Amino acid sequence: SQKIEQNSEALNIQEGKTATLTCNYTNYSPAYLQWYRQDPGRGPVFLLLIRENEKEKRKERLKVTFDTTLKQSLFHITASQPADSATYLCAAGGTGRRALTFGSGTRLQVQP
């Protein structure tokens, strides 16, 4: 079955450093990948979408890559801030009438 895997261990980094989160997928060839941010007690919020024919996408301090050979997406937050502390979810989508499949998320903690 389709699987989206994210590192379940929390990622702790110092303020100002670059945070890199990993999303791997198996038994699947998604047409696009999405990244969401989720704060405690809230619903996920969409951040970025990258399509299979795109290698990289940027939005302000965020960068996401899509490597169809490695079956992996990397999500980077540069110049991280304590306000970036949250859980980040990766999701994969296909063509046609198929809903997104989510990974279980990685919690990021940025220390001041």
Place this chain on the structure above:
Amino acid sequence: DAGITQSPRHKVTETGTPVTLRCHQTENHRYMYWYRQDPGHGLRLIHYSYGVKDTDKGEVSDGYSVSRSKTEDFLLTLESATSSQTSVYFCAISESQEKGKLFFGSGTQLSVL
């Protein structure tokens, strides 16, 4: 939360009782989804709808049913709640499946005792 309201926000119920969760949107989006979120499992799709009266099952649909009689409302029913259905339930909407971006509600915390 992008014009999505989930009700109730919290509910405690007993095993065997029926429960209905409501999702209401004001965005006129075609697609609506119900996910549940549990520690270690992430978000798992229960059911989704691609139009009024058009619904389909997700990966964890057993024990759940849905209805969509109007564009703006998507109901999730647990016919006979079980303790394994204790979870946080999220409703989401999207304009299209190809563009894919989901907007989520604030969630319903359901506890089945």
